[in-house]
Amino acid sequence: MAHPLAPSIATGEVETVVGAPMSYWRTVAWRLRQDPTTIAAGSLLLLIALAAILSPLIAPHDPSAGSIRLRLAPLGTSSHPLGTDEQGRDMLTRLLWGGRMTLLAGLTPVLVGFVLGTVMGVFAGFVGGLTNTIIMRTMDVFYAFPAVLLAIAISGSLGPGLWNTLISLSVVFVPRVVRVAESATVQVKSLEFVAAARASGSGVWPIMRHHLLPNVLGPVLVFSSTQVSLSIILAAGLSFLGLGVTPPAAEWGLMLNTLRGSIYVNAWVPALPGVAIFLTSMSFNLLSDGLRDAMEIRG
């Protein structure tokens, strides 16, 4: 495939095509499509997400219906291809349902962090001065704690439950995004094209919309995408500790916790939620690496 920026005289559309490059986002999309690792990670994530979303339709069993006679069935049991858990519930069904919960608990805090963090960071960076100091030093207080410790402390004081998990993880991610957004804003604000826009008589909003945000959102988006895998692991970790989603709901971290005692009886079944967490978070990491490379401006 020819590079999109190369003149394509052969097509016959010389007049319009020569030297008419595609827009920035189309170039990014094109680069992403050229990267096999990104394609693989993206496809896997798409599969996981689709399976999680469609779980009520495609899951073979009821996620909470167990069987006392068929506990910890090994992989490959007929009608339970991935075995059953310690209460005889179908593992495939629970993994599909658990994916919904884990993805929700993993993505939402990052999304909240992205939106709130960008707003606060851009505001702090743009206004500067004392406002900046107050916002940024407040964020530093949260940043001072290790992410896991902060999440556990907040979850612990709020009590278990999905909402509290989302709140505590959001508190972890907002300050991180604020820092990235603020430093990007300060850096872009000092560049000469912003001064040029001011010199041409532009007000604050057109500068924000056309000059500042397009240059700040890129790095913030890339940074946020790297945080998704961490968020998934933290969400699963909170559930594992009993601070997240409560039983009998299916969630990968919670499943790891309840199956942990069965590891000597049937080692393969307890490993499954771990494999699911690993594959999902690794895919998100690879995808964000691909995104970072694709969004780089190359001279």
Add this chain to the structure above:
Amino acid sequence: MSAPLLEVRGLRKHFPIRSGLLLRTHAWVRAVDDVSFSVAPEETLGVVGESGCGKSTLARLILRLLEPDAGDVTFLGEDLRSAGRARLKRLRRDMQLVFQDPHASLNPRMTIEDAVAFSLVVHGTGRREARAQAWRVLERVGLDPRLYGRRYPHELSGGQRQRVNIARALVLDPKLLVLDEPVSGLDKSVQAQVLNLLQDLKAERALTCVFISHDLNVIEYVSGRVLVMYLGQVVETGTVDALAESPKHPYTQALFASAPTMDPSRRLERPPITGDPPNPVNPPSGCRFRTRCAHAMPRCAEAVPPPIMLAPDHAVACYLYQ
């Protein structure tokens, strides 16, 4: 001389150096200190000085991109400092800035045509019309808009980017163009092309220019009058011929003597001044050049020498001529 297009009186800007949690100010950078000059219509005033002498700050003060601490800027007979927001926006159509760094001065996420058309859109021109005008200006500065209009800055060379910068400044059809080191980042051959383009545009559009540069050759080529700055202060002003033939201030003499020349008879054995200019945070008292001046006298340390008129158009701030 006709009424000046731009008049600057006693302009001053000191930047605080803040640090610590409470952002306490513990020193001031005296970037521009009591600078006065005027520019007649269609004249080109060259501003020359070493790096760090406040040239770029001066450019931003003229356009009120920075608020001066003291002094007045009168443009087209109007006081810029007291101009309200709407009035200032209108006045900004008539005065534009061309920046030094061809990399930082263009938005990497904006196509060339959008970058040029942006100022017009800001002033209420419709998008189609703005684009049409942007295309015309791009064509004029030597960039085929059909070829380059949709490109992004990183796809262009330094010279091409500087042409875009010039197009962006010209699209509003300004009367005054402030050029802040417009060719310093470019190769010599490209410099010549851009300078020639600027000269053509100046004649064609009856532009008044303030041309800031550290390069004397460039200043001599473009300017009618020259203003020499040292550490935020004006040390000498005069026509380019007067300054080149008989510079009066010891700093101007040193500056012209250190410019590289092709004429062997004018070459010097040793550089006329050495060392770096003193730190503008704590500039020397009195005449700021006295620490590097061969003629320094005790009184130079006492007070800043006032400008002394040697000819109607030649002023020097040095006690040697009093």
